[in-house]
Amino acid sequence: MLLNLHVKNIALIDEADVSLGDGLNILTGETGAGKSILIDAVNLALGVKTARGLLRDDETPASVELLFHVSGREKKQALRELGVVPEEDGSVLVTRKLSQGKSICRINDETVTVSRLRAVTALLIDIHGQHEHQSLLHKSKHLEILDAYARHEEADVKARLKEAYGRFKEAEEELSSYEIGEEERIREMDFLTYEINELSSADLKEGEIPELELRYKRMVSSGKIMECVSRAMEYAGSDCGAGDSMSRAVRELSEAVNYDDSLSELLSQAEEAESIVSDLSRALSDYGSELQFDDRELSALEKRLDFLHGLQMKYGETYEEMIGALESRRERLEQLEDFDGRKKKAQAAWESAKHEAFLLAKELSDIRKVEAFHLTESIRSALVDLNFLDVQFSMEFSWLDRITANGCDEMEFLISTNPGEALKPLGQVASGGELSRIMLAIKAVLADTDDIETLIFDEIDAGISGRTAQKVSEKLNDIGRSHQVICITHLPQIAAMADRHYKIEKTVKNGRTVTEVTKLGEREEIAELCRLLGGAVITDAVEENAREMKELAKTYKC
Structure with a gap:
């Protein structure tokens, strides 16, 4: 549940702090007061891309904080799997700060990526707005809704289908490697043979290249090295060097x-030092005698390194990469040499994998059809509650001619809103107001199986009024019995049903327009209902109507 929303320096909001509760939380206000800004702020905290001009003051950082309370073992476990551990009291604090084009996301004071922020908040809150209503016009959304409803029944077969589809794609990729003509096959074999011979004859040895590069560096620098070693021998030698000095020191101390x-x-100590200097002198002498190279050795080394560097450019920088390239070419050559036999095996493997995947897709489709019946009946019942009195609602299935990781189903919701009318796709029948009610019905049904506790509805009242508005308010209240519902509305019927009512209004402070959010008391709720009912002039009849609406809402809640 969302306990608190804190917004700072976002558009018209200088700073707003809203404490929310369970049940139905209603937000109302004049057009342009900033209701949509609050939704934008919440979306910002959920990881949605920021819009230009969202910051109130470019010089001051903007931030949004969402404080959630998480209950339930399964939800806490799901968060832990995403690397988020709720506090002992179950709280999870989500923060997003914006400053000079930079965005910082935190969960419980741990900095996280935007993608991780989205994954975590998707478990905690769901926002439904006008854009999502319009998404009902797309068939892909209908399959998504059905799968969300039937996710527990589908889980096992979906997991098996995903694995089978992976094997199918691997078999398909293997089979595609045989889609070549005879001339192309011969050319490829010739080229592979050349590359295999080149790599095999190279007699590659692990660690050879860095060792040769070190030797080459020593050879080309041998003159400078010898000069330095000679001076070191002079300083450490027995003739007026460190060795001679240490010998004298030993004699004097003796x-x-x-x-x-x-x-x-x-x-x-002096004798030990004399021994060390003596050993150093001999080692330098031995090193100097070994540092002898002839031109033929250097030429051979250069030639070998040039050859190996050429192989690196063609087959990989490391010894392991070049050996891997050799093995892969040998495998491909074997494949091409036994082309017909291997192609038949690849064809058989592809057909077997495809058959397995299609069987699982059929199994998934059968589950979907059963669950689609239950889903559409539940949605139809919810639509009746939302004043679709003679509505029919069903789902039409079609079978794709290709396999996908999500099966072979394509489906579409069909609706008839008037007696005697044939079922038709939503896009051909439903108006904007009807789409919003259909989405509300769907969310009401999904809420019974969904473990996301907080639902936000924006513009759920688009295109409705009168009795229909009353029905929508009742449905929102019903959802609020098991979920936290936050709803922005212009309708008094919906506002009257509030368990908590907040008013969003613009004021002027220090010469600047700011948006403020205030929790209303009982008398203030009546006043706000009067504004929604009567507009500029509030008469006694309007106030009495507002009180009556509030009482009727209380009666319905009981």
């Missing part, structure tokens, strides 16, 4: 220790 035994430790 004589002194005859007079003072306490110098014996220093004598040992």
Whole structure:
């Protein structure tokens, strides 16, 4: 459940803090007061791309915070699988800050990516607006709705279909590798043979290239190296070098220790130093004698390195990549040499994988058809509650001629809103107001199987009034019995049904227009209902009507 919404520096909102509760939360206000801004702010916190001009002040960071309370073991486990651990009290704080074109997303003070933010918030809140109503005109949305309704019944077969489809695509890719003509096959075999011979004759050895590169560096730098080594030998040598100095130090200390035994430790150190310098001198001499190269050796090394670098450019930088290239070419050559036999096997494997996938798609389709009956009956019943008195509602299936990871079904909702009229696709029948009611009916049905606790409805009242508006308010209240519902509305019938009522209005502060959100008390709710009912002039009859609407709503809730 969404406990709190905090918005700062977004469009007309300087700063707004809204505490929400369970049941039906209603937001009302004059046109242009900023109701849509709140929805934009919530969408922003859910990871939706920001619109230009959304920040109120470009110099001041903007932010949106959503504080949720999460209950239920399954929901907490789902969040943990996404790397989010609710606090001990079940709270999850979602924050998104915008500053100078940069966006920072956090969940419980941990910085997250936008994609992860979307995945997490998709488990917590669902927003329904005019755009989603229009999505009902697209058949792909209808399949999505059915699968959401039947997700538990479909889960096992869908998982098996996904695996089978993966095997089918692999078999299809394997089979496609045989879609070549005889001339092309011969050309490819000749080229593969050349590459295999080139790699095989190279006698590749692991670690050879870096070792040769090091040797080559030593060879081309041998003059400079020898110069440095010679000077080092001179400084460490026994003729006026460090070795000679240490020998003298040992002789002097050897004589002194005859007079003072306490110098014996220093004598040992001097003797050890003399030995180290002597060893260094011999090692430098040995290194210098080994640092002898002839032009033929250098030429051979250069030739080998050039050859290996050429192989790197063609087959891969590392030894492992080049060996892998050799193996893959040998496999492909074997494939082409036994072309007909292997093609038949690939064809058989593809047909088998396709058959398996189609069987699972048929199994999934059978489940969908059963669940579609239950879904459409439930939606039809909900539509009757929403003042579609003689409505018929069903789903029409068609079978694709291709397999997909989601089966072979294509489906479409059909509706008839008047007696005697044939069932037709939604787009040919439903008006804007009817689409909003149909979507509400669908959400009401899905709410019984959906574990998303918070639902936001924006423009759910588009194109409706009178008795229909009353029915919509009752349906929203029914959903609010098991979910937290947040609804922005212009209709008094819906506003009267509120468990909590918030007013959005524009005021002027310090010479700037700002939007504020205020929770209304009982008297203020009546005043707002009067505004929705009567407009500019509020008469006693309008106020009495408002009170009566509120009482009727309380009666319905009981």
